[in-house]
Amino acid sequence: MEDIDFYLEHAQELMDKAISHTNAELAKIRAGKAMPSMLDGVEVEYYGAMTPLNQVASVSTPDARTISVKPFEKKIIPDVERAIINANLGLNPQNDGELIRINIPPLTEERRLGLVKQAKAETENGKISVRNARKEVMDALKKLLKDGAPEDAIKGAEEEVQKITDEHTKKLDALLETKEKDIMTI
Template identity: 85%
Template sequence: MEEIDFYLDHSQEMMDKAVSHCNSELAKIRAGKAMPNMLDGITVEYYGASTPLQQVASVTTPDARTLSIKPWEKKMIPEIEKAIINSNLGFNPQNDGELIRINIPPLTEERRISLVKQAKSETENGKISVRNVRKEVMDSLKKLLKDGASEDAIKGAEEEVQKITDLHTKKLDDLLELKEKDIMTL
């Protein structure tokens, strides 16, 4: 049935989005190496508008422990510095008048364990989103059954939704495993 296919496609799409979102959240958790995406989410006041840092400066990693931020306009340096300090990421920016450098300190064992917990929490949020999509689609399929859809077709669709759910849960577990390995590697 067309409606069943719609719900299956919808569940696949929404669960893909949940995994993708979880992946982007895990990418923000730093594993001791300098990465430009560590500064994603930082906004800077730029001509009265709150603007993402990447739109007012280039962020590069000259080495594994340093982030370098070169603003397009020199007058933005104090604004960028203030935004980084206020971001609560625990970075201490150093300004040399041309660009801003951030040294990423090596992670302590305690901090690594804390980051793994944070990664597990993000992954669990992803799993909750996947389960919510499954519940929503299963409810819609039950409605179709009440509206006269074939019981066999609904049963097959429910099994397919469960397979899609299991697949996405496995993807989330794999993401967590990779991130955990990344964080705990010295």
């Protein structure tokens, strides 16, 4: 019985990770508003090591259309600017010697639809991860059945795994719906 509980917890854990990963990926998709999280994937070469931008500079949003990046050391401003350009985020940083400003252009309808498509793809990846977790746990439960576990306990566990899968799929759908509204709101 404790094997079954272990697998149920394992399923819950894997599916929770899939949701948090999907949530993080959706946060990277910009919705027309400037957000510091848009630069989360940017890494700067700092003393020979690749370092996340938020560890070498403060990133803020003074208004809805601007991101401000103020490096802790002035001498790395060109490196930060180059890192932002090389990250292929479609952003154009402007350096004034003190800080870097990034103006976020308003999204066109075509771009918004492209971002919705991207959000749907990320959500589908999350659903695939959830289904893979379900398959992994179901296979493990079938193996337990072959090893002599009670059939009714395994059936109950399989139903529980399916219930957990359905809950996580609904959470992913809700994340997508929220992101879609966010993107399509002008």
